Amino acid sequence: MKKETKEKCEVCGCSDNNPCKGGCSWERPNLCSKCVSKNKGVEDIFGLREEYLPPNAHIFDFPCELGYHCPVCKYEPIIDGNYDERLEWSEYSCFIWCSVCNKDYPSALCMPDIERAVDIYLTSTKEAINRAKKIPRNEFEKKNLTPQNE
Numbered sequence: 452m453k454k455e456t457k458e459k460c461e462v463c464g465c466s467d468n469n470p471c472k473g474g475c476s477w478e479r480p481n482l483c484s485k486c487v488s489k490n491k492g493v494e495d496i497f498g499l500r501e502e503y504l505p506p507n508a509h510i511f512d513f514p515c516e517l518g519y520h521c522p523v524c525k526y527e528p529i530i531d532g533n534y535d536e537r538l539e540w541s542e543y544s545c546f547i548w549c550s551v552c553n554k555d556y557p558s559a560l561c562m563p564d565i566e567r568a569v570d571i572y573l574t575s576t577k578e579a580i581n582r583a584k585k586i587p588r589n590e591f592e593k594k595n596l597t598p599q600n601e
């Protein structure tokens with residue numbers, strides 16, 4: 452019988468004693484922060500969630516509490532009165548991260564209630580459009596340095 456006493460990242464094999472270069476932390480047991488799914492395409496279109504949130508903002512509800520469900524995993528949303536908390540807000544806006552799949556999914560695909568899913572789809576699309584219309588972030592910051600309203 453294999454004895455699993457130490458946490459080890461199942462993707463890269465790092466552990467507490469042998470962390471990734473530059474350091475890493477545990478996203479969940481057996482998955483380190485360096486190996487969390489990344490999706491450049493999503494980042495280009497939707498951007499990072501933190502772009503939209505004021506600093507120190509916290510989202511209090513877990514996705515599961517709002518009725519979101521992983522579209523791939525098969526599981527009961529509530530077991531013994533406790534929510535299954537495998538879903539987390541993705542680092543990308545309009546996406547949800549499944550910690551079991553280690554994948555980012557569009558929020559609309561994680562909503563079993565189709566009426567709400569359509570609403571979420573529209574909101575996400577609108578966010579992407581609004582974002583595309585905006586000046587790139589670094590240019591925006593440059594402009595803020597020199598007052599030009601007057």
Ligand SMILES: [Zn+2]
Pocket residue numbers: 460461462463464465482483484485486
């Ligand atoms: Zn890893």
Ligand SMILES: [Zn+2]
Pocket residue numbers: 460463465466470471474475476483484485486
């Ligand atoms: Zn690591």
Ligand SMILES: [Zn+2]
Pocket residue numbers: 521522523524549550551552553
């Ligand atoms: Zn999943």
